[in-house]
Amino acid sequence: xxxxxxxxxxxxxxxxxxxxxxxxxxxxxxxxxxxxxxxxxxxxxxxxxxxxxxxxxxxxxxxxxxxxxxxxxxxxxxxxxxxxxxxxxxxxxxxxxxxxxxxxxxxxxxxxxxxxxxxxxxxxxxxxxxxxxxxxxxxxxxxxxxxxxxxxxxxxxxxxxxxxxxxxxxxxxxxxxxxxxxxxxxxxxxxxxxxxxxxxxxxxxxxxxxxxxxxxxxxxxxxxxxxxxxxxxxxxxxxxxxxxxxxxxxxxxxxxxxxxxxxxxxxxxxxxxxxxxxxxxxxxxxxxxxxxxxxxxxxxxxxxxxxxxxxxxxxxxxxxxxxxxxxxxxxxxxxxxxxxxxxxxxxxx
Ligand SMILES: C[S@@+](CC[C@H](N)C(=O)[O-])C[C@H]1O[C@@H](n2cnc3c(N)ncnc32)[C@H](O)[C@@H]1O
Numbered sequence: 001x002x003x004x005x006x007x008x009x010x011x012x013x014x015x016x017x018x019x020x021x022x023x024x025x026x027x028x029x030x031x032x033x034x035x036x037x038x039x040x041x042x043x044x045x046x047x048x049x050x051x052x053x054x055x056x057x058x059x060x061x062x063x064x065x066x067x068x069x070x071x072x073x074x075x076x077x078x079x080x081x082x083x084x085x086x087x088x089x090x091x092x093x094x095x096x097x098x099x100x101x102x103x104x105x106x107x108x109x110x111x112x113x114x115x116x117x118x119x120x121x122x123x124x125x126x127x128x129x130x131x132x133x134x135x136x137x138x139x140x141x142x143x144x145x146x147x148x149x150x151x152x153x154x155x156x157x158x159x160x161x162x163x164x165x166x167x168x169x170x171x172x173x174x175x176x177x178x179x180x181x182x183x184x185x186x187x188x189x190x191x192x193x194x195x196x197x198x199x200x201x202x203x204x205x206x207x208x209x210x211x212x213x214x215x216x217x218x219x220x221x222x223x224x225x226x227x228x229x230x231x232x233x234x235x236x237x238x239x240x241x242x243x244x245x246x247x248x249x250x251x252x253x254x255x256x257x258x259x260x261x262x263x264x265x266x267x268x269x270x271x272x273x274x275x276x277x278x279x280x281x282x283x284x285x286x287x288x289x290x291x292x293x294x295x296x297x298x299x300x301x302x303x304x305x306x307x308x309x310x311x312x313x314x315x316x317x318x319x320x321x322x323x324x325x326x327x328x329x330x331x332x333x334x335x336x337x338x339x340x341x342x343x344x345x346x347x348x349x
Contacts, residue, residue, distance in 0.1 A: 026115065027064065028073060029115060030064075031064075032095060032107045033111050034054050034056075036068070036074070037087055037091045037096050038095075038096055038097050039053050039054070040074070040096070041092065041096035041097075041099075043086075044084035044085060044086035045084060046081070046083065046085075047061065047085060050065065073088065075087070095107075102162070103163070105161060105162035106158075106162040107162075108159065109156060113132070118131075118303075120306070121306065124306055130306060130307055130309055132306060133146055133152075134308065134309065140309040142307065142311075147213045147214075153217075154217065157189050157190040160190070160192070160252075160253070161192040164193070165192060165196075166337035167252070169337075170337050171197075171281070172197045172199070172200035172201065173200060174342075175281065177200070177204050178201050180248050182245075182248075183197055183204055183205070183247065184206070184243060184250070184273065185197075185206060185209065186209050186238050186243055187209070187251055188208030188210050188218065189210055189214060191208040194206035194222070194227075195225045195227055195231065206230065206232070207234050208232070209236050209238070209243065210233070210234075210235070211235065211236075211237060214233075215235045218233035238266060243272070243273040245275075246273060247275060248274075248279045249273055249278070249280050249281070250280075250283065251283070252282075252284070253284055255319075256300065256301070256311050257308055258311055259309075259310030259311065259312075262310075264322050264325070267280065267322050267323055267326045267328075268327075270326075271323075276347055277346075277347065277348065278346075278347045280328065281343070282319060282343045283341075283342050284300075284313060284314075284340060285297035286313075286314070286315065286316050286319065286333065286340070286341040287315045287316075288315065289317045291315065298313070301313035301314075316343055319343040323345035328346060328347055329347065329348045330346045330349055331344060331346070
């Protein structure tokens with residue numbers, strides 16, 4: 001007997017949405033660059049006033065602002081010249097620099113660096129070579145290249161804190177740091193993870209360990225959080241030195257910066273710095289083992305191709321293999337915010 005096959009007709013909408021997604025992406029990035037959400041933080045404005053404040057030519061201004069409305073990134077109360085534009089609850093919370101939840105730092109860096117660098121993705125795919133500032137240097141030192149300009153350094157640290165904030169808060173909530181006394185966040189940047197842990201766990205003492213270029217900014221941020229007594233910003237180089245001893249060693253978006261050899265070296269250094277019963281925690285966009293689902297993790301890995309000479313993101317199975325080779329006896333994974341997870345390795349538990 002013949003069966004009727006019900007086939008879904010092909011649908012171009014996903015292809016077009018992804019393929020032309022940079023229209024919407026760049027509209028948002030320009031809005032952040034221009035300060036649209038910051039200006040509207042003080043209250044709604046008419047299109048004319050907003051245009052004047054932003055210094056926009058009249059030709060694109062209405063389309064730009066109304067595109068933001070249609071994308072759900074601004075509200076507009078009426079139609080026509082008397083209408084007022086305002087932030088949505090989400091843009092007020094996350095894109096107004098006056099908000100404690102501000103995460104515009106990552107979008108500023110996306111606008112100023114990544115957007116342009118990603119236009120050379122095809123070149124990176126052909127050559128395997130990065131397309132970032134490090135390309136100009138002979139020594140392949142990603143962070144020296146990035147930090148050569150103090151403004152770029154400050155922007156990078158803002159971006160890192162923005163992108164990881166929700167993950168750090170989730171980790172401080174979901175991992176029982178109360179069982180431990182000392183935590184060392186290796187590659188701690190401006191101290192955001194140490195701050196999240198110290199706020200949530202009043203007995204924790206943290207070391208935020210990073211390159212000397214970062215130490216002053218970290219100290220300022222830690223002092224501004226009122227946690228100078230419990231968090232030390234320590235300068236060091238985890239490629240050339242041992243890690244400080246601590247009950248828990250964390251690394252947020254560190255392993256993905258490096259090739260396999262340095263990844264394994266850093267995991268061995270974490271093992272050596274921990275006591276029996278200690279934990280090593282990597283906070284990253286851990287890719288699902290079948291490499292089919294975590295698109296954000298796979299795209300982040302392509303971002304590492306663009307940004308670094310050898311870096312790549314990895315699966316939990318890979319993490320488990322590296323950690324067990326280093327001597328860790330068990331591993332587990334805790335989902336954090338969005339596409340990120342905490343991959344945890346225990347030293348004899
Ligand atoms: C991708 S950022 C991640 C920052 C932060 N852990 C997070 O999750 O947002 C990498 C960090 O590693 C630091 N780093 C790079 N090379 C380092 C080294 N050799 N020793 C210590 N820290 C280093 C950088 O300065 C930067 O803060």
